[in-house]
Amino acid sequence: MNAADKKRLLKEMLYARRFEERCYEAYVDRKIGGFLHLYPGQEACAHGVLEAARPGEDHVITGYRDHVHAIKCGADPKEVMAELFGKETGSSKGRGGSMHIFDVKHHFYGGYALVGGPFPLAAGLAKGIKMKGGDQIAICFLGDAANNQGTFHESLNISALWKLPVLYVCENNLYGIGTRIDRSTAVTEQYKRVCGYDIPADQVDGQDIEIVYKAAQKAVKHVRSGKGPYFLELMTYRYRGHSMSDSNAYRSKDEEADWSKRDPILILKNRLIKAGEYTEAEHKKLDKKIIDEIENDVIKFAEESPEPKVEELEKYVLAENDPYVCAENVRGEQQ
Amino acid sequence: MANMMYWEAIRRAHDEEMANDPLVICMGEDIGVAGGTYKATQGLYDKYGAERVIDTPISENGYTGIGIGASFVGVRAIIEIMSVNFAWLAMDQIFNSAAKVRYMSGGQLTSPVVIRSPGGTAHQLGAQHSARMEKVFMGIAGLRVVTPSSPKQAYGLLKSAVRCNDPVFINEHELMYNMKGEVPDTEFFHPLEGSEVVRQGKDITLFGYNISVHWCLQAADILAKNHGIDAEIVDLFSLSPLDRVGIAESVSKTHHAVIVEEAEAPVGVGSEVMAIINEECFFDLDAAPVRVSSANVPQPYNHKLELAAIPNKDNVVDAVVKLLGKS
Ligand SMILES: Cc1ncc(C[n+]2csc(CCOP(=O)(O)OP(=O)(O)O)c2C)c(N)n1
Ligand SMILES: [Mg+2]
Numbered sequence: 001m002n003a004a005d006k007k008r009l010l011k012e013m014l015y016a017r018r019f020e021e022r023c024y025e026a027y028v029d030r031k032i033g034g035f036l037h038l039y040p041g042q043e044a045c046a047h048g049v050l051e052a053a054r055p056g057e058d059h060v061i062t063g064y065r066d067h068v069h070a071i072k073c074g075a076d077p078k079e080v081m082a083e084l085f086g087k088e089t090g091s092s093k094g095r096g097g098s099m100h101i102f103d104v105k106h107h108f109y110g111g112y113a114l115v116g117g118p119f120p121l122a123a124g125l126a127k128g129i130k131m132k133g134g135d136q137i138a139i140c141f142l143g144d145a146a147n148n149q150g151t152f153h154e155s156l157n158i159s160a161l162w163k164l165p166v167l168y169v170c171e172n173n174l175y176g177i178g179t180r181i182d183r184s185t186a187v188t189e190q191y192k193r194v195c196g197y198d199i200p201a202d203q204v205d206g207q208d209i210e211i212v213y214k215a216a217q218k219a220v221k222h223v224r225s226g227k228g229p230y231f232l233e234l235m236t237y238r239y240r241g242h243s244m245s246d247s248n249a250y251r252s253k254d255e256e257a258d259w260s261k262r263d264p265i266l267i268l269k270n271r272l273i274k275a276g277e278y279t280e281a282e283h284k285k286l287d288k289k290i291i292d293e294i295e296n297d298v299i300k301f302a303e304e305s306p307e308p309k310v311e312e313l314e315k316y317v318l319a320e321n322d323p324y325v326c327a328e329n330v331r332g333e334q335q
Numbered sequence: 336m337a338n339m340m341y342w343e344a345i346r347r348a349h350d351e352e353m354a355n356d357p358l359v360i361c362m363g364e365d366i367g368v369a370g371g372t373y374k375a376t377q378g379l380y381d382k383y384g385a386e387r388v389i390d391t392p393i394s395e396n397g398y399t400g401i402g403i404g405a406s407f408v409g410v411r412a413i414i415e416i417m418s419v420n421f422a423w424l425a426m427d428q429i430f431n432s433a434a435k436v437r438y439m440s441g442g443q444l445t446s447p448v449v450i451r452s453p454g455g456t457a458h459q460l461g462a463q464h465s466a467r468m469e470k471v472f473m474g475i476a477g478l479r480v481v482t483p484s485s486p487k488q489a490y491g492l493l494k495s496a497v498r499c500n501d502p503v504f505i506n507e508h509e510l511m512y513n514m515k516g517e518v519p520d521t522e523f524f525h526p527l528e529g530s531e532v533v534r535q536g537k538d539i540t541l542f543g544y545n546i547s548v549h550w551c552l553q554a555a556d557i558l559a560k561n562h563g564i565d566a567e568i569v570d571l572f573s574l575s576p577l578d579r580v581g582i583a584e585s586v587s588k589t590h591h592a593v594i595v596e597e598a599e600a601p602v603g604v605g606s607e608v609m610a611i612i613n614e615e616c617f618f619d620l621d622a623a624p625v626r627v628s629s630a631n632v633p634q635p636y637n638h639k640l641e642l643a644a645i646p647n648k649d650n651v652v653d654a655v656v657k658l659l660g661k662s
Contacts, residue, residue: 033458033459033636034458034460034461035460035461035464083636086636086637086638086639087637092636094635094637094640095637095640096636097460097461099461099463100461100462100636113463113464114420114423114424115393116393145393146393148392148397149394149424150394150396176364176392176393177364177369178365178369179365179369179390183390184390184392185392308637308640310639310640310643313643313644314630314631314632317631
């Protein structure tokens with residue numbers, strides 16, 4: 001990773017941070033509704049892993065904390081914001097909302113709200129890739145608490161057995177909503193839980209993007225070479241509440257302060273400054289540029305976009321004009 | 336009589352039942368230290384301890400099965416599933432174990448477990464967090480399904496569910512936890528079966544349950560004021576079994592019926608009540624019964640689409656006016 005790459009990643013992470021913070025404001029202004037799960041603190045995870053993969057080509061799937069993963073895969077931030085605003089121009093045409101960003105064009109197969117749901121879906125994506133002979137891989141990003149679902153263990157077993165090209169990334173932020181990991185999980189170090197399936201697994205610092213990148217390179221190489229699944233545990237922390245209604249009452253201020261010192265953006269920024277590649281002034285300028293861009297470009301687009309038409313409530317429930325649903329067509333083909 | 340919120344009434348029932356029987360426990364995600372997403376178990380962790388007020392991992396099928404297994408040997412578990420959408424994950428244990436064990440053991444074993452969970456459309460929670468599942472539970476032989484429309488029912492039904500020797504599913508609603516109502520100061524048990532006439536009327540029967548009872552009440556006021564229609568409202572707090580006698584009694588009196596449910600129409604409460612009307616009192620009808628229900632779509636996120644998808648009091652008024660041919 002050269003200095004230019006690092007600067008670009010810093011910019012991407014800062015963009016992600018400001019994007020999410022702006023979502024927070026828009027939620028307070030009631031422009032965004034429903035559940036909103038934000039990503040600040042965890043930026044190095046999505047960016048570090050996907051930097052080592054081929055975003056836009058590799059098949060990515062995740063849970064409800066999904067905006068940043070989608071954008072890193074190539075989704076237009078304008079469309080993501082428009083989705084949060086419930087607009088027709090949104091990535092899911094305003095039907096999905098924050099928890100259900102989809103951008104299939106960029107092989108981002110979605111955000112899902114049921115904890116643990118994406119594990120088998122990721123293995124299924126990998127099965128499809130394998131059958132079609134592509135060299136892409138599937139990447140599944142989920143939280144630590146999700147690993148207590150049966151789907152986790154079922155998917156690990158099957159993907160190991162079938163040698164599926166899937167990388168499971170566990171963003172271990174130590175909590176599932178308000179429950180600390182040691183209160184929900186017998187073996188808190190997640191990579192250890194994978195050993196029983198003979199899947200190679202690694203645990204690294206998820207706050208330092210260079211460390212994440214390096215670990216992910218190794219993981220991606222393994223999976224892409226046809227050796228089967230890999231499990232990567234990234235130790236991280238979310239700076240905001242689980243969702244908007246959460247005040248973090250279950251966490252100590254000391255713990256929060258410790259982790260805020262390990263801010264992924266700060267770590268990379270300070271390293272670049274120390275190496276003489278970057279200055280505080282440049283950073284301030286970049287920050288302002290990003291904030292303006294989000295305001296003038298992204299928010300404006302979301303604000304000005306039209307809402308879905310109520311007459312189209314029943315669109316997208318089933319396939320339109322599918323030839324095989326109509327008796328006449330099907331009979332005709334049989335003759 | 337105390338005026339309390341729906342969640343407070345549920346909390347009180349938990350508290351009394353746990354005090355009454357040391358084998359009553361409650362389990363669920365974030366119900367202990369955090370006091371529950373909807374505060375239904377607030378303070379109980381401190382009072383009864385971690386052995387009885389149990390924060391579970393996110394393992395719905397697992398912990399529901401554990402509650403059912405414990406019930407085989409005398410434990411009375413009250414399981415909270417944070418949202419009914421997540422109950423799909425526990426369906427195997429509810430459907431294949433709890434509901435069937437009495438029958439398939441020839442009456443040797445029973446599963447007196449209580450599963451509480453809120454369903455329904457709240458505010459833009461989207462397709463995977465807005466489902467109504469009562470129609471699914473209603474179709475399971477061996478499982479009782481109740482659904483409280485008021486704090487009083489929420490209290491009394493939970494109390495009876497804990498004591499009852501059958502598995503009981505309690506269908507709550509995300510938007511009702513802060514609803515206020517009178518609850519008797521003295522302990523009381525609400526029957527798990529039956530229905531309740533919550534408004535007497537002579538022209539038409541509105542069948543509702545849980546949140547839709549409130550749409551019916553609002554609609555009945557409008558119908559009386561603006562259209563001179565006197566609606567009777569029957570609260571179907573027991574969805575399984577449904578009260579065939581109560582349904583027939585009211586329809587035989589009013590000769591007209593509208594069934595109001597938040598769920599999509601297919602294979603729902605409305606279809607079932609219509610079938611009962613056909614079977615019990617078809618010749619007392621003056622017009623074909625009508626269902627008011629949700630559009631048959633996964634719940635959309637956009638607020639306007641969301642409102643268009645689910646029914647409200649105005650849809651009830653319109654359906655009644657149309658059915659009676661008045662305007
Ligand atoms: C099947 C299911 N059960 C429960 C929930 C409620 N819920 C949403 S997120 C969450 C915690 C998940 O924690 P984790 O997997 O660590 O991810 P994080 O939010 O920390 O990123 C819970 C319990 C859900 N959405 N789906
Ligand atoms: Mg977590």
